Amino acid sequence: MIGKPPVVCLLGPTGTGKTAAAIAVSRRTPASVVNFDSRQVYCDFPVITAQPDAEERAACPHLLYGFLPTQEKMSAAMFVKLAVQAIGEVHARGRLPILVGGTGLYLRSLLRGIAPIPEIPVDIRQRVLDRIGKEGPQSLYAELQHDDPEYAAIIHPNDTQRNARAAEVFLATGKTMTWWHQNSAHTPAPFDTVKVGVFIDLDALAPRLAERIDAMLAAGALEEARGAWERCPDPDAPGWSGIGCAELLEHLRGGVSLDEAKAQWVKNTRAYAKRQITWFRKEEGIDWFAPGQDEAVADHVLRWLEGRDG
């Protein structure tokens, strides 16, 4: 068949059991899991970022997990490049790729394309960061209002990251964010996708998240953080920004008790799950299932696959 190759997207907030559902699918048809979670790429934090364990990884091939050191930066564009490559490999082996993760931006960038803005030279980036550190985002925003009023209307004066991004892109390329967004060919995904979501509401999810953090601590989360700190003693390194990593590091460096760190960890995880829910709520064409309905997810995916062939 000549149509676009199939890709399953398995999404939802953290801690809903997406990995288990993916493995259920893999038991019914040859499949490989491809990660689209921005934190599970870090090799120093397998426990804290809830990467699939050895047993789960033995069930079927898992790609794009735990390959990046803590000091290395991950980005949406880099993810798209790696994911396209990984999905190609899975197809080449005659298997079904199942994208599993919770980073909405990464999935959207893969499926809808991302503006092909060139890499920003480090000195330009640094200059912008220095400025924003000294003057705050507002002075960059004032310039943005002049250079790119359309984009200024979309972002907020207090948004440090987006103001920095808009400034560095304009400085480095001479083109505005709006220009890049409008004049970039948005390549739609060259895949035939089905989107399956796993969801329960926050009040039901919260206790599960707290339990999972207890399990992580029992599984050696604190030792994991200690080891990572020995390898990468830079709290600003990209890998340390994961929820749980930062809180445990705070404790290890003597700032707070373990109980306090844990409380913060639970709190931040819940807030994160809420943001994910907000993101996925407006993503279109998702078929939703409850946690644990792994066979129903598998049935759904299998039916979709058969429908494609017929």
Next chain:
RNA sequence: GCUCAGGUAGCUCAGUCGGUAGAGCAGGGGACUGAAAAUCCCCGUGUCGGGAGUUCAAUUCUCUCCCUGAGCA
């Protein structure tokens, strides 16, 4: 038992020289194009511990009771 300090939003506290009150955190909603587990926006009525007194008016002043903490016995 005595002295002092407190009792104000789910939590920590601010404040009202007497005109019924507001921050941070939590919580809710939202945005999102190379940091996204990031970054950011919007949302604040609560017997101001109970009762009584003074007053046109008390959460604010006075008295009393209850509770908490510290100190002294």
